[in-house]
Amino acid sequence: MSDSELLPKFDLHLVRKLMASLKPYTGAVVVSLVALLVSAGAELAVPILLQNGIDKGILQKDLAHLTLVSGTILGMILLGMVASFFQVYLLSRVTQDVMKDIRTTLFAHFQRQSSQYLYNHPVGKLVSAVTSDVATLSDFFNTLFTSLLKDFLVMLGVVVALFVLDAQLAFFTVLSLPPVLVLVAFFRIWSRGAFRLVRAQVSRVNAFLSEHLQGIAVVQLFGREKASREAFAKENEGLLHANLTELMVNAVFRPLIDVLWAVSLAFLIWFGTGQSLHHAVTLGVLIAFINLVGRFYQPVGSLAENFTLLQSAMAGGERVFGYLGEARPIPDRGTRPLSNAGQGTIEFENVEFRYLPDEPVLNGLTFRVEEGETVALVGYTGAGKTTITNLLTRMWDIDRGAIRFGGYELKEFRLDSLRRGIQSVLQDVFLFSGTIYDNIDLGRGLSRDRIEEVCRQVQAHEFIEKLPLGYDTPLNEGATTLSAGQRQLLSFARVLAQDPRVLILDEATANIDTETEILIQRALGELLKGRTSLVIAHRLSTIRRAHRILVLDAGRIAEEGTHEQLMEQKGFYYNLYKLQYEKGSSSE
Ligand SMILES: Nc1ncnc2c1ncn2[C@@H]1O[C@H](COP(=O)(O)OP(=O)(O)OP(=O)(O)O)[C@@H](O)[C@H]1O
Numbered sequence: 404m405s406d407s408e409l410l411p412k413f414d415l416h417l418v419r420k421l422m423a424s425l426k427p428y429t430g431a432v433v434v435s436l437v438a439l440l441v442s443a444g445a446e447l448a449v450p451i452l453l454q455n456g457i458d459k460g461i462l463q464k465d466l467a468h469l470t471l472v473s474g475t476i477l478g479m480i481l482l483g484m485v486a487s488f489f490q491v492y493l494l495s496r497v498t499q500d501v502m503k504d505i506r507t508t509l510f511a512h513f514q515r516q517s518s519q520y521l522y523n524h525p526v527g528k529l530v531s532a533v534t535s536d537v538a539t540l541s542d543f544f545n546t547l548f549t550s551l552l553k554d555f556l557v558m559l560g561v562v563v564a565l566f567v568l569d570a571q572l573a574f575f576t577v578l579s580l581p582p583v584l585v586l587v588a589f590f591r592i593w594s595r596g597a598f599r600l601v602r603a604q605v606s607r608v609n610a611f612l613s614e615h616l617q618g619i620a621v622v623q624l625f626g627r628e629k630a631s632r633e634a635f636a637k638e639n640e641g642l643l644h645a646n647l648t649e650l651m652v653n654a655v656f657r658p659l660i661d662v663l664w665a666v667s668l669a670f671l672i673w674f675g676t677g678q679s680l681h682h683a684v685t686l687g688v689l690i691a692f693i694n695l696v697g698r699f700y701q702p703v704g705s706l707a708e709n710f711t712l713l714q715s716a717m718a719g720g721e722r723v724f725g726y727l728g729e730a731r732p733i734p735d736r737g738t739r740p741l742s743n744a745g746q747g748t749i750e751f752e753n754v755e756f757r758y759l760p761d762e763p764v765l766n767g768l769t770f771r772v773e774e775g776e777t778v779a780l781v782g783y784t785g786a787g788k789t790t791i792t793n794l795l796t797r798m799w800d801i802d803r804g805a806i807r808f809g810g811y812e813l814k815e816f817r818l819d820s821l822r823r824g825i826q827s828v829l830q831d832v833f834l835f836s837g838t839i840y841d842n843i844d845l846g847r848g849l850s851r852d853r854i855e856e857v858c859r860q861v862q863a864h865e866f867i868e869k870l871p872l873g874y875d876t877p878l879n880e881g882a883t884t885l886s887a888g889q890r891q892l893l894s895f896a897r898v899l900a901q902d903p904r905v906l907i908l909d910e911a912t913a914n915i916d917t918e919t920e921i922l923i924q925r926a927l928g929e930l931l932k933g934r935t936s937l938v939i940a941h942r943l944s945t946i947r948r949a950h951r952i953l954v955l956d957a958g959r960i961a962e963e964g965t966h967e968q969l970m971e972q973k974g975f976y977y978n979l980y981k982l983q984y985e986k987g988s989s990s991e
């Protein structure tokens with residue numbers, strides 16, 4: 404992370420956006436600001452009332468007046484408390500509401516983006532955008548309104564009050580201001596540096612921790628514990644030093660401010676008392692001055708810190724709005740429902756595609772799958788097989804050429820209809836935390852009967868029934884309680900429940916025991932029956948099911964035919980088969 408990312412300049416454009424997010428809550432914000440004014444006013448009223456009570460009550464021996472003033476002071480303190488409650492409560496409420504809104508907006512925004520966008524934005528960053536970056540917005544509003552704005556009002560009010568009470572004494576008192584301002588400016592720079600250092604070091608420690616905890620098995624298996632521990636100790640030490648620097652800044656700054664306050668006070672007492680002896684200044688005014696100066700210095704101590712906090716909150720806001728301003732959804736301008744495409748043929752014509760600018764994956768790929776036909780696609784790892792399924796479901800869009808379904812280009816179909824009709828069984832099965840039922844239903848609201856029916860068809864019913872709670876068995880994260888084969892069967896059930904027109908099966912490469920293999924093959928029979936299907940096959944038994952085999956190499960079809968024909972050719976397929984399938988064929 405660069406420095407500028409950690410602490411951006413005070414960006415008016417961003418501030419405007421942040422303020423705009425308050426718009427739905429204008430009423431509450433206005434009430435909160437009024438309450439802020441009231442509480443600042445009440446705070447300033449106290450010393451002024453004090454002056455009045457001393458000069459007109461105590462010194463004039465007017466008990467009735469003194470009682471009145473004391474009562475008013477108490478009233479002011481209570482008023483300030485109530486106003487402060489409303490100010491803080493309302494603002495925090497609004498802030499929480501705004502954060503909730505932005506979290507919702509961000510999540511919806513991410514959901515609309517294409518795989519390309521997600522490829523460029525690691526999940527970890529998106530997660531922290533929705534959680535920690537959004538959380539900094541509360542710092543922004545609270546620091547800005549509750550701390551800085553109120554402090555500023557009180558400090559300004561103090562200066563005004565001083566001059567109203569006694570201009571000459573005020574003038575001499577205010578002379579101590581320039582050193583205060585210089586000190587604040589200087590510490591702002593120092594504390595920014597310290598703050599940056601802490602932030603940078605925290606993110607280094609986090610990155611190190613997550614990597615080394617995720618990869619703990621590798622660390623343990625290779626006996627890297629000591630080296631890993633030492634590397635961590637170094638980062639940890641760095642964090643300690645960064646924190647100590649930050650502590651130091653505050654430890655030096657606050658006492659210095661206190662010294663200035665004390666000097667100012669000493670001066671007031673010395674000079675003010677002299678004036679008071681000459682009857683130029685009343686005792687009440689002098690005490691009010693001492694009180695006011697105290698109120699002036701109180702917020703100064705945290706001023707530098709608050710500025711830094713505000714800036715770091717803005718860095719979070721900048722990231723949040725940066726994400727919102729940047730979009731890369733898959734265009735969904737088609738109007739045609741998939742069901743109205745007549746023949747379910749799939750055609751690839753000179754398709755070119757690359758994930759990265761100069762690494763072509765598909766290079767003029769051309770092939771055709773007829774309605775109801777099962778075509779197997781084979782090729783070395785990395786040949787681009789999964790890529791083809793990504794293109795058919797428009798998880799990515801092609802660069803050149805055309806992909807057609809029933810004679811229409813894919814982009815002519817409505818995206819939701821396309822994805823409902825062309826379903827893929829992914830190579831890696833992703834299961835959500837939730838029950839087995841939820842994982843097959845996926846929020847579609849299917850009936851229990853329908854789900855049981857498809858599970859029977861894909862041979863999953865039997866093992867599900869054996870689970871402690873059957874279809875209601877909760878799956879933990881990653882569904883580690885299920886075997887790879889069982890997970891595969893669940894993913895078949897998901898797709899079959901949709902009854903798609905086209906099925907793409909990206910067969911898992913994971914090894915599966917013979918018994919499950921038989922179940923899967925039986926399930927596949929059910930899944931592929933009469934459906935246009937493209938099967939990326941890793942098992943010979945699956946390849947054998949296909950009517951035709953396409954061999955993918957260097958981004959195009961290198962060979963095509965039945966298993967026997969291709970074996971006879973002694974080309975790619977023959978070699979691939981020798982390498983990959985021959986040893987597996989014993990499991991058939
Ligand atoms: N999201 C991505 N970004 C960049 N490159 C990618 C991405 N996904 C895949 N690739 C690259 O595209 C090429 C084709 O990958 P693909 O996943 O289609 O291979 P595959 O034929 O399915 O391999 P396997 O048999 O191992 O599943 C590979 O070189 C891979 O590194």
Ligand SMILES: [Mg+2]
Nearest residue numbers: 788789790830
């Ligand atoms: Mg693949």
